[in-house]
Structures are given as C-alpha cells and as structure tokens.
Amino acid sequence: MLSWKWLVTAATLLLVAACVIEWPFARPAATQSLLAFANAAQVRVADTTPSDQVINASATRMLDEGRNIFRFDTFGSEAFWSGRLRLHQAVGGARFGGIGTGVSPATALSVGLKVDSEVLPPAITAAIRSGSLDVNDPANTLALLQLRAVVGLTGRVENNQLTSLGIQCALCHSTVDDSVAPGIGRRLDGWPNRDLNVGAIINLSPDLSAFTSHLGVDDATARRVFASWGPGKFDAELILDGKAFRPDGRSAATLMPAAFGLAGVNLHTYTGWGSVTHWNAFVANLEMMGSGAFFDPRLNDANRFPLAAKAGLGNVRKSPDLITSKLASLHYYQLSIPAPTPPSDSFSPRGAERGRDLFNSTARCSSCHVPPLFAEPGWPMHTAAEIGIDDFQSSRSPDQRYRTTPLRGLFARQKGGFYHDGRFPTLRAVVDHYEQALNLRLSEGDKLDLVEYLKSL
C-alpha cells in the first residue's frame, strides 16, 4: 500500500515538473522551427542568389543558341555541298547560274524537303493555301531559300544566282506540322523527317567525285547506292566501312531516329556510338562535312572501318573550326527537346492501362525499357542475339551492340517502320517479334493491349 502511494505521488510530481519546466525528452524549440523553415524553403524556386541567376541566364542563353545552331548553322558545309558536289547548281538551274532545269518547289517537296510557314509573308501563305503559287517554277524555290524557309537548307542568293548551299541538323531531324499544306507548316524540332530522301538529293549533284574517290567506286555505283536508301533513311556508317548493302541485298541505311526525348539516356544512335555530343561532333564533321575538329581513335581500326582508317577520320582538324564552339549549346538544346505527347484519341486508354501492366510484368519489356526513360539507366546495350535479330548493323559499331531505344513519342516516328532499319512495319509486328524471340506467352488480347500502351507513350 505504502509503495503504491509513493509511486502515484512521484508520477504527479513529475507531471507538474514537465508542465512548469520543459519536458526534457521533447524536441527543443529551436530545432522545430528550423525544420519548419526548411520545409517551407523547399517550395521556393532557386533563382534568388547571384549564382542562381548566373545559372538561369546561362540555361536560357544555351537553349536559344542551341536552337539557332540546330536550325540554321551549316558549320561551313557549303564547301562540300557546293564546292565539291555543286548541288547548288542543280537546285538553281541554268536560269540562276547553275545547270539544267533547276529544282521546283514541287520537286523539293516530293523529295521530302519541308517548308517553315512561320517565316513566310502572309501573302505567300495565302497563295499556297489558294493554290495560286506556281510550285513548278524553280524561281520560287530560290525565293523560299532566301526567306530561310526551307527546313535544314541554307542557300545564298546573290545577283539572282544561287551561289552556295549548306545543310543543317534540322534537315533530317525536324519536320513540319503540315498546317498550311502537305510539307508546309510550323517546325517540329526533333521529329525525324521520314519523308526526306537524302540519297535522291545527293544524286541531284552533278559531281560525286568526292564520294567516288572516298568509297573507291565509279559514279554509277555511287548513284545506285544513294538511290537504294529511299525516304526517311541515311547510312552514317557507309563512309566508315563502305558497306552499302546487307547480306540479303537490301540497303544498309538506317531510319532517321527521333532527336527528342533523349535526356537521361546514356548512349546515342541505334548502336550506341557515344553520347549526344560525341555524335554531334561526328555528324557535323564527317557527314555534314562541316569544318571543325573530331577525335575518335576507334575509327583507326582498319579491319572494321577500312575507309575511315584510310582517310584518317579518327582525327580530323579542319581550319577554321566552326563546330567545337557550338557543341555545348547544341548538346543542351538537344537534351531539352521533350518527346511529344500522342493525341488522346490515338489509342484506347483502357487497353493502354492493361498493356502497361503486361509491359512491366509477363511481357518483360521493362527489363530493358525501364520506365519512364524506356532505356536502361546505365549502359543500355544488347547483342543482336538478345533481341533476336541479325548483327549486321551492330557489327558496324565499336561496341557491336544495339542500344535500347527510348520509346516515348513512338507515334511521331511510325512512318518507315520500327527498329533501326524499319524491318517491322507496325508496332504489332514488333510485339509479334518479341513474343517469338523472348518466348513469351501472350494472348491475342495481350498483344492488342501492348500495342495500345506503346501508342500511348
């Protein structure tokens, strides 16, 4: 009895003490308010310190510069396309200082060139809409070039003559939304131009000796190779290994890939040659034939890249260097282009939901296409055998593998098919391929759902 009373008294005393002085085990008041302050601070936009402002201004500047470079910088490639191939002469035609009939707007559109409607004077847009612009007159092609309206091509017109032509990244990696007419509309940067027939454009050139001497073939053979590419395709490895055709006799060219939705992905191109900025330097120097510097000693391997090794493409130093100073902003802009969102009526939301579950479970897609990147964080490379196809294209690259393609915005690159060479004409064909290659057990309904999910990405 006594000890019970004593306990109650002690507890009461402690309680009173806790109220009067502060309970020693509670959080000190100072820490509490610091935490509350930190929580509130997290929602503030970090742009208030001088250092933040410097970073923000740099981001804006690089984005603007990068967009400009992507759309309009030729990197001095006129020296090749005009100086060597004399492509400008064929485009201008005899009337404008060149040769032949010249290229009309109708012909330009038919080989997949696109017209940026935003820079057209309203009167011209109206004439296009009403069909009163003469699309068969090469003079109008010159006018479009002068307005900088031909996506990815820069032409200089002096004294009524087309004196040079250069090319830009946007030639292959932008299209337009057709809002004025087919092939004429607002720019869509990063969307691959799957109509563009690069081979047919190169073949307009009167002089292919730059290619024939590099490839070691005659003019007719070079023209046959370029003609074999077809719309939406280009062969970036041809000048490295001289392989123009696959063992089955079909063209070795690959589809123009998306240049959107690439941020966070480690390696680029279908076969993972390097980062975006590696490839930008590669393309600007070796494919667009701009004037700059490029270093990649992997190209010195004469067994695998005989033409590159012979021509010294593994270490290029051209003067003046019009490329290196552009790489940072170009890289930044490239990574800033998000994948476009598919129109909401272009897939079934219910089917897509079921498809997502399959994608992440029994169909095993997410083992490689890890959402939300849809490629593996890390080293996203696989052998041909792992994805159940031949190794022709992978064997033309340093790591001899295929890079897991990030899948967002698939709807914007359906034309020409899927996989690097467009071998699967539809998403259904891709799913059928995986079912067989990965030995999946998918019902007909499962496959339809997977396709709806892919369309929704």
Ligand code: HEC
């Ligand atoms: C003549 C057409 C053409 C031009 C011009 C061109 N590219 Fe490409 N680009 C391609 C093709 C084709 C590939 C795929 C190459 C491969 O996988 O072997 C590619 C690949 C890429 C990739 C990799 C995409 C991915 O899925 O990882 C990027 C990034 C890229 N190009 C950016 C550029 C930039 C920037 C420029 C301008 C400096 C440029 N390209 C100029 C045709 C072109």
Ligand code: HEC
């Ligand atoms: C072992 C890794 C791996 C698995 C598993 C895998 N993929 Fe792929 N996926 C790849 C690679 C690598 C490519 C590039 C192939 C090429 O371009 O030749 C690719 C390409 C694709 C493409 C074509 C994208 C384009 O723009 O051409 C689609 C669509 C696709 N995968 C969907 C799927 C689906 C659906 C599944 C599950 C049924 C799946 N993948 C499972 C690695 C994988």
